[in-house]
Amino acid sequence: MAEEKQSGWRWGVNRWIVLGLIILSVFTSQAYPPLQPHIQLPAENVSGPLFMLLGQPFYLTNTLVATLLADIILLLIGFSFWRSSRKSEGQALKGITGVIEGMVEVLYNLTESTAGKWAKTIFPFFATITLLVLVSNWMELIPGVDSIGVFDEHHIAEEAQCDITTYHVLGMELEAVVGGDSECSAGVVPFVRVASTDLNFTLAIAIFAVAGIQVVGLRAQGMGYLTKFWNTSTLFKVPMFGVIDFGVGLIELVSEFVKVLSFAFRLFGNIFAGSVMLFVIGSLVPVFAQSAFLMLEFFVGAIQAIVFGMLTMIFMSQATISHAHGDDH
Numbered sequence: 001m002a003e004e005k006q007s008g009w010r011w012g013v014n015r016w017i018v019l020g021l022i023i024l025s026v027f028t029s030q031a032y033p034p035l036q037p038h039i040q041l042p043a044e045n046v047s048g049p050l051f052m053l054l055g056q057p058f059y060l061t062n063t064l065v066a067t068l069l070a071d072i073i074l075l076l077i078g079f080s081f082w083r084s085s086r087k088s089e090g091q092a093l094k095g096i097t098g099v100i101e102g103m104v105e106v107l108y109n110l111t112e113s114t115a116g117k118w119a120k121t122i123f124p125f126f127a128t129i130t131l132l133v134l135v136s137n138w139m140e141l142i143p144g145v146d147s148i149g150v151f152d153e154h155h156i157a158e159e160a161q162c163d164i165t166t167y168h169v170l171g172m173e174l175e176a177v178v179g180g181d182s183e184c185s186a187g188v189v190p191f192v193r194v195a196s197t198d199l200n201f202t203l204a205i206a207i208f209a210v211a212g213i214q215v216v217g218l219r220a221q222g223m224g225y226l227t228k229f230w231n232t233s234t235l236f237k238v239p240m241f242g243v244i245d246f247g248v249g250l251i252e253l254v255s256e257f258v259k260v261l262s263f264a265f266r267l268f269g270n271i272f273a274g275s276v277m278l279f280v281i282g283s284l285v286p287v288f289a290q291s292a293f294l295m296l297e298f299f300v301g302a303i304q305a306i307v308f309g310m311l312t313m314i315f316m317s318q319a320t321i322s323h324a325h326g327d328d329h
Contacts, residue, residue, distance in 0.1 A: 022287060022288050025286065025287050025288065026287050029286040029287055039276055039279060041199070041272075042198075043061035043062055043063040043064070043193060043198045043200070044061060044062050044189045044190070044193070045059040045060065045061055046059075046060055046061065046062050046065065046149075046150075046189070046191055047059060047060035061193075061198075062149070062189070062190050062191060062192055062193040063193050063194070063195045063197065063198035063200070063201060064195075065191065065192050065193075066136065066139055066145070066192050066193055066194060066195040067136070067195045067201060069139070069192065070132060070135045070136045070139065070195060071132075073135050074131055074132065074135060077096075077100060080096070080097055081093075081097050081100050081101070084097040085097070085101075104127060107123070107126060107127050107130060107309075108123055108127075110126075110310070110313070111123045111126055111313055114313060114314060114317045115313070115316065115317040115320065116317075118216070118220060118316075118317065118320045121216060121219065122216060122313055122316045122317065125209070125212045125216075125312060125313070125316065126309050126310075126312060126313040126316075127309075129205060129208070129209055129308060129309045129312055130305050130306060130308070130309030131305075132205070133196065133205065133267065133304065133305040133308050133309070134301065134302060134305035134306075136194065136195040136196045136201070137194070137196050137271055137300075137301030137302070137304060137305055138298070138301050138302075139192070139194050139195070140194040140271070140274065140275055140278065140297060140301070141294055141297065141298060141301075144192070145190070145192045145193070145194060146190050146192070146193055146194060146275060146278075146279075147188070147190060148188075148190060148191060148192075149188045149189045149190035149191045150188065150189050150191075194271060194275055196267055196268065196271035196272075196301075196304075197268070197271055197272040197275050198268075199264065199265075199268050202263070202264040202265070202267045202268040203260070203264040205263070205264075205267070205308070206259070206260045206261075206262075206263035206264040206267075207260055209259075209263055209308075209312040209315075210256060210259050210260050210263070212312065212316065213256075213259075213312070213315045213316050213319050214256075214319070216316045216319050216320060217316075217319030217320065220319065220320035220322075221319075221320070221322050224322065225319070227249070228249065228252055229249050229250070229252050229253040229256075230246075230249055230253075231245045231246055231248070231249040232246060259315070263308060263311070263312075266304070266307075266308075267304055267308055270300060270304050271300075271301065271304065274296075274297045274300055274301075277293060277297075278290060278293055278294070278297065281293055
């Protein structure tokens with residue numbers, strides 16, 4: 001049997017497409033040099049004051065827009081999964097819904113192996129927090145997030161000796177700072193900014209997680225759960241050990257507030273640092289170099305979401321265990 005003739009196109013079409021995009025990006029970066037990134041911790045306002053809240057004007061920020069988009073994405077995924085499961089008639093799901101089913105099943109198995117009979121109570125908290133944080137973290141991988149917005153000329157200091165260059169893009173004149181004093185900075189206020197780079201978002205999720213831990217503890221142990229923080233049962237019976245138990249309870253109470261800070265700052269620090277790294281790499285080496293770091297951020301975003309959710313699930317499981325069982329034993 002004659003051997004089949006190998007095609008000269010053995011490297012595949014996709015490789016040539018990637019090579020073409022790299023060459024195109026080289027010419028594009030030369031024609032339109034990247035702007036100096038403007039980085040700040042607070043979220044930027046993308047609208048005027050919408051209404052008054054507690055005597056203060058409420059603005060629509062770009063991180064709030066990202067949070068709403070993440071919620072919409074999760075609702076669409078849930079609706080797609082529900083619709084596919086109805087049509088499958090007991091058969092295995094395929095495509096993206098099959099991947100979601102496998103991921104949710106893994107999360108439930110982890111919860112069941114850790115929490116036992118309380119798995120059905122803890123799992124909704126675990127899955128909701130993990131999926132929301134995961135989608136929020138991965139939004140920095142979407143083109144246009146953190147990069148498409150309104151050019152903010154207010155970042156340019158008029159008093160400073162700034163070297164300003166005017167670019168003509170799509171019929172518009174854009175001024176960019178290419179050098180000068182350290183006060184000079186220019187940037188684009190994005191319409192959508194990754195929600196996890198806003199401390200308000202991570203702090204809100206952390207408060208929700210720690211509050212959920214207390215709810216699960218009260219459901220499992222009733223009012224006896226509060227003796228974990230305020231234990232005076234042995235204070236007068238055995239004064240020496242009673243004082244120790246009382247002190248341990250106060251430490252447990254403080255640790256609940258520390259959990260909020262630990263949850264919030266761990267997630268915020270990792271994702272914000274990743275976004276800054278992408279900004280810097282994109283401005284220094286605008287050709288292809290950012291792609292490798294995007295893959296790194298893909299794994300970092302997944303790991304941080306899993307760590308956040310796993311810690312919440314473990315703390316909830318521990319809250320269902322009564323200390324009285326150990327004393328009886």
